[in-house]
Amino acid sequence: MKHILAFGDSLTWGFIAGIWERHPFEVRWPNVLAAGLGGQARVVEEGHNGRTTIFDDPSTVDDRNGARALPMLLSTHQPLDLVIILLGTNDIKFANRCRAFDAAMGMTRLVQIVQTFPFLPAYKTPQVLVVAPPALVPTTDEWFNDLWGHAIEESKLFPHHYARVAKEMGVHFFDAGRVAKADPTDGGHLDAENTRAIGTALVPVVKGILAL
Template structure:
């Protein structure tokens, strides 16, 4: 059996737009992916609400910096055959770094961490699949509009920047924005159909990567 780490933020955790609740287990995209792989792979859900690629968030008590969390997870979940990384939305919600390019620099660092981590001698070096998150959309929710309404245009650039990173780093790429659209309830999170759509779309991608 293959082992896959799904490393992401609230879109991986399964945050239901406008409710602060969580989608059921079988709806969340990592588990939809696992079901589609028909028992040939275990998909480990590792979604953390608010997680960034490499940036600290001084507004919260929990450490949301993905670069700090990833090495520990690579160790604790050894062996891994594939690491899927879908992050970036929380990078651009801060006005002082509101660029998809900044998020792509963080994504580059995360790929480097996976590629250079000192794995145990018997463990394989996992492949990497970089996933661009769906773009933000306009919302009438005042709080969420204040949170990331200024970043909508930048969020539409994730696909272009992340595809470049994947090519430069020699890893795989998928644009989740081609199959999923954020829920206008809060402008950033996904309804059940769209989070399931990501998992479904990744099935053939992962099968190809892992030769399943």
């Protein structure tokens, strides 16, 4: 059996727009992916609401810096055959770093962490799949519009920057925006149909990467 780590933010955790609750287990994209792989792989879902690639968020008590969380998870869940990273939206919601390029720099660091991590001698370094998040969309929700409404156009640049990072780092790339769109209820999270769509679309991608 293959082992996959799904490392992400609220899109991986399964945040439901409008009601601040979590999608059921079988709806969340990592588990849809696992089901589609038909028992050939175990997918560990590691989603954290608000997680960034490498940036601190001083507004919250929980540590949302992905670069600090990732090494612990690589150690905890080894052996791993594939690490899927779906992050970036929370990087650009802050006015002082509202660029998809900044998120791409953070993604580069996360890929480096995986590629250089000291796994146990018996285990190989896993492959990496970088996933660009769906773009933000306009919302009438005042709070969420204030949170990331200014970053809508910037969020459309994720695929461009992430594809370049993946090519430079020699890893795999997938644009989730090709199969899923954010829920206008809050402009950034996914409804059940769209989070399922990511998991379903990743099935043939992951099968190709892992030769399943």
